[in-house]
Amino acid sequence: MEEKGKILPRPAASRSLREAILKARIEEAEQLDAAADRRDGEIARLELLKAELEAVFAEIPSHDDRFNLVLVPSRPARLWIDLFTYAAVDEGSSAYLFVRNSENGRRTLFSSSNVADMADRITRYMAREIVRRERIDAALSGPDPSDKVANETRHLGLGMGVVVWAFLIGILSGAVGLFAAVWLSAP
Numbered sequence: 001m002e003e004k005g006k007i008l009p010r011p012a013a014s015r016s017l018r019e020a021i022l023k024a025r026i027e028e029a030e031q032l033d034a035a036a037d038r039r040d041g042e043i044a045r046l047e048l049l050k051a052e053l054e055a056v057f058a059e060i061p062s063h064d065d066r067f068n069l070v071l072v073p074s075r076p077a078r079l080w081i082d083l084f085t086y087a088a089v090d091e092g093s094s095a096y097l098f099v100r101n102s103e104n105g106r107r108t109l110f111s112s113s114n115v116a117d118m119a120d121r122i123t124r125y126m127a128r129e130i131v132r133r134e135r136i137d138a139a140l141s142g143p144d145p146s147d148k149v150a151n152e153t154r155h156l157g158l159g160m161g162v163v164v165w166a167f168l169i170g171i172l173s174g175a176v177g178l179f180a181a182v183w184l185s186a187p
Contacts, residue, residue, distance in 0.1 A: 039077065042089040045115070046071055046079045049087055049096065052119035056126065066133070067126060081122055082129070085109070098122060 050071055057069045070080045078086040085100045090111070096118040098110040110121045 038091070039073075039075075041094070042077045043071070043073055045089050045094070045096070046077055046087065048115050049118055050079055052115055053081075053122060056119070056123050060126075060130075064130065064133075066129070081126070085125065087118060087122065098125070 050069060053069055057067060060067055067082050068080060072078050072080060076088050076091070078088050080086045084102065085098065088097045088099060089095070090097050093113070095111050095113040096115065097108050098118060098121055100107050100109050109125070110118065112118050112121070
């Protein structure tokens with residue numbers, strides 16, 4: 001009778017490490033598939049934005065090499081506009097983010113879920129940057145300093161001729177006076 005009262009523990013067959021590993025592999029594969037789908041979605045959305053901007057980039061003057069439309073499939077994927085700015089897709093909201101890197105860190109300039117709005121904002125940014133660079137170049141070049149020196153030299157050339165002649169006449173007058181003084185003082 002004592003044997004009936006004794007409860008035997010269940011065998012560990014219901015808890016299998018192999019089954020747990022299999023489940024973990026399936027879960028990991030599902031997570032990787034979901035991440036790959038999100039990443040493919042990000043890249044596809046950035047490719048749409050890139051297609052919207054290609055006509056704008058075709059209009060950039062050939063001497064302006066600041067802007068370069070490059071899709072980099074990094075984590076997160078980025079569509080670079082210039083050396084400091086890029087577009088990315090926000091993981092949580094799937095909205096486009098227009099981001100600028102600076103010495104103070106990253107700053108989101110604009111956010112939109114509409115590709116046309118984002119393309120318009122990037123186009124306006126590029127236009128402002130081109131105008132700003134033109135203003136800086138004009139301020140730096142200003143009136144050509146060599147032209148100013150040439151004009152001053154021409155004006156000085158006429159005045160210098162008079163000064164040189166006056167100096168030569170003064171030297172000759174002084175030499176004649178000194179010669180006369182020496183001649184007259186000689187016994």
